[in-house]
């Protein structure tokens with residue numbers, strides 16, 4: 369017998385495509401905060417995000433009378449019609465994230481816009497609004513997500529161990545923080561501040577906040593300007609490496625990506641100068657005309673196809689050769705930094721929680 373699926377079932381199936389695991393919620397909500405022009409974003413998780421994820425920002429907020437609309441499927445303030453998709457600069461535009469999140473978890477949102485005196489607090493459970501009341505707060509938005517997949521037992525079962533889910537979120541948070549040094553990120557895991565960066569920082573300052581001041585003496589500055597592309601950032605020398613790839617970061621036009629061709633080319637170059645089984649560290653920012661990039665080959669856009677990849681690799685390897693040969697040190701950076709979170713991170717990395 370052919371049956372129509374209930375709206376609730378349709379919603380949960382759709383949510384499954386957007387929200388695979390706790391880290392997907394963090395990714396979607398932090399991207400929303402970035403799109404809302406936040407300069408401060410605080411992310412707090414408990415139990416690998418399974419029991420709690422809280423994302424707070426100082427962005428533009430959501431108008432009181434638009435909150436419920438924001439939680440409907442295909443609701444977005446970022447595009448109006450299909451042609452806009454080709455001009456989009458924001459990170460999300462499918463209008464599915466919030467709708468997906470409320471259908472698979474318990475959600476509380478506090479939000480206030482600049483022009484409104486009070487904020488609004490709304491609570492969703494089982495995909496229904498169960499409470500809405502005004503509250504006093506600063507402009508911005510905070511979203512509290514509890515008990516992910518509590519109403520989708522099959523998905524709940526497929527979550528990984530708490531420590532694994534936590535590590536996936538931690539890696540994601542480092543990617544956001546490295547990639548957006550203009551934004552101050554604070555990341556708290558099980559009541560412990562893992563890192564804190566500061567708004568309006570340079571990349572160098574963010575890297576020191578994240579990885580410690582010692583890191584800078586073993587990083588070479590990369591600065592390539594070609595007609596078709598630019599590459600800026602840092603790459604480690606032969607004294608600074610890791611047992612895994614967790615400190616390899618590539619961004620194209622501001623978006624984190626993974627590119628196997630670039631990674632292999634760099635790792636080949638370092639094979640003879642760092643120990644076996646160790647990996648170079650880099651933070652590379654590529655800028656190019658989007659016409660050279662096809663983002664559609666992977667649904668969550670982590671892998672892209674770059675048509676000028678050979679030119680990019682050639683230029684990058686030449687620059688790395690030059691830096692390694694000439695052993696150019698980083699320019700001096702001011703060292704009035706900053707907080708103790710560096711030390712916490714070092715400990716965390718040493719525990720080899722990352723993969």
Ligand code: ADP
Pocket residue numbers: 396400401404425427428429430438439443444445446460461462463464465466467508509
């Ligand atoms: P999308 O990001 O694809 O537009 P979402 O479901 O993620 O869809 O969000 C729906 C809408 O809710 C956004 O378009 C935006 O207008 C609003 N919104 C979501 N999160 C925030 C936030 N942190 N600050 C301000 N507005 C937000």
Ligand code: MG
Pocket residue numbers: 396399400460461463465466
């Ligand atoms: Mg979004």
